[in-house]
Each structure stands twice: as C-alpha cells, then as structure tokens.
Amino acid sequence: MTVFVTQLHGDVGEAEFAGRRVVEVQVAWDEASRRRLRRTATDGTDVAIDVGPNSYLADGAVLHDDGERLLVVARSREPALLIRFDLGLPGAQLIEQATAVGHVFGNQHVPVDVVAGEVRVPLTTSEQIARATVDSLGLDGVTMTVSEVALGARAPLSVGHAHGAPG
C-alpha cells in the first residue's frame, strides 16, 4: 500500500510525537526541496510525497502520523569536504578566505553547506581534487577533513552564481 503525503506535520522532536515508532524515509540533500518524490521507507512502506512548492524535507520532518507510527525524513549521509577556518585570524581575513572558498566552488557550480562556521562541500569529484581546489587558494590556517555528513539538514545548500549577473 502506498502512503500519499500531501503536507508536512512538524518535526519529530515535538512533544506531540513522543512515544511514536519512528520509521525513516531517506532523502538526499539535493532532493529535499522537491515538491514530488517517491521513496521506500526503511520498513518497506511505499511513500509518495507531493507537498507542493516552498516545502523543505528537512531532517526530522514528519511526513505521516497514524497514531502509532511516524514516517520521518532522514537526511542521507554523504561524503563531504569539511573546511574549517582559524577563527583567531582577523575578521577581514576570514571574510576574504570564506569568500574565496565560496567563489571557487561556485565556479564549479557546486553548492555548499555552512554549519557552525564550517563549510561543507559535497564531494562531486575525488577527494584529491576537492582538497587541491582549496589548497590552490593558499589560505592560512584552513584545515580540511572528509567525512560523511547530513548535508542540508535544515535548509537548502547555497547555489552557485548566474553567468552575466549584474554587479
């Protein structure tokens, strides 16, 4: 049987959902702002999501509640390059560094996620190339690791630039 989802019901952490059995529906970062999506939940339930525009399938969003079981969005964990800056540097230098990192990945049309001051870049190339992209900027104090993380857990990743945009 297919569960049709036409609206989101809040976040799994809210009090009204306490005690429910939680079944996850995996949604990747690039699918989270879709208005239509079909997935299979971890218990095998067929889920057809049609929530209209301006919805965001955040990690923890409740898709369905039948009083006993919740179908909940779980953001897939995917490999990403995690970039951290030396927060002891002068503010102007940090702004310059962050702008350079955003610009260089924007030129590759790769969106980025920023969480607690850490820039997270989905790995769309090899780790070596992704690291080299940042290394090429010659930024002081920047450290990088690669890890599997839940990108875009609460909001969409930033998108790249528009060619020929004014200013």
Add this chain to the structure above:
Amino acid sequence: MSASAVRIGIGGPVGSGKTRLIERLLPLMSAAGLRVAVITNDLVTTEDAERVQRSGLIDPSLVVGVETGACPHTAIREDPSANLDAAERLEQDHGPLDVIVIESGGDNLAATFTNELVDYWVYVIDTAAGDDIPRKRRLGLLRGDLLLVNKIDLAPHVGADLARMRADVAVARPDRPSLFTDLTQPDGAEAVFSELRHAVLFDRAPAS
C-alpha cells in the same frame, strides 16, 4: 497536493538524444491519457521546438522554444525564470496540463536542474561519445534522477565497452536508477516511461 503540472527535465550533452527521447515519450504519455506540453531550450535558435512541433506527435501550440542566449545550464539552474515563465504561460493558456517536459540545451557533464524548475530530471548520455563518461562522474550523471545511456547500438562501431559502462554506472550511481537503451527503436523509451510513471507520476490517472 500540487495543482500544477508535473515538470520533468531532460538534460545532457549535445547530440545525446534528448529530443529523440521526447519524441518517444510523447506517444506513450498520450496513450496513458496524459495532457503534455513541451519546453525546449536552445542558445540562439528554436530548432528543437520546431522539430517537435513538426513531429505530428503533439499539438504544436503545446510546444514552446526558449532561446537561452547563455550557457544552457544557467536557464535550468541558476536562473530558470525564462523556463518558469514559459511553464506558467502554458498552464494559463492550455491548462489543465498533467506534464510539462523541459528539455535543456546541450551542455556539459556538470549541468543539473534546479528543484525550483523540475520535479524530476533525466540525464541522457551518448554511448558513442565515450565509454569513459561514467567514470568522469560529473554532477549531471551523478545526481540525475534517472540516467539514460542512449545509442547502445553504436557501441560496436566506436569500440565502446558496454559491460564496462554498466559496471562504472553501477559504481557511480549505486542508489539511483539507470537505463541503457537505443532510442531509435520504437520501444526504446518504454522503460523510461515506466520509471517516470512510478517515480514522479505516482501511477495515478491524469487529473485532466
């Protein structure tokens, strides 16, 4: 529930078979009772739109050509306003519509569709363009909802190793569907339509 038509994007490099895919899908969608419109993108012509309009497969008034005048990926990702406007006009003038197919201009392997524009997108590559394309693993191939490897009939003529391509695609896209096909065959798009019916049309009868 969404009141507007389901929007399906078709992207991929120049000559990969995007327009041919549309031509194969239109009779299948019509037979399923779906009311379909098509938007095609080209840099400075409307040649693809004219081809579909002449095909006899669809009412020509339901086909719109958008001249993007810039890198094609801009019109389907960074600034989809021209395509969004075209979709809105089609719905206003010809609604209700069940499906709007949006074909991007031929672009590079990094081209992707924004979710603001489409509900689902197919990425089409050409077997004869190189059997190493799946190993290059750019965004279009990695993130498309459906990867369509077209022109498999040409593999022996260009020395393309299809078995290798299948293996590479499986590694690049372990969790997303991929199909290998020859769209010159009348049934070349049936598996594609089956996938669309399940994944984004939700196997439902048309609203119109």
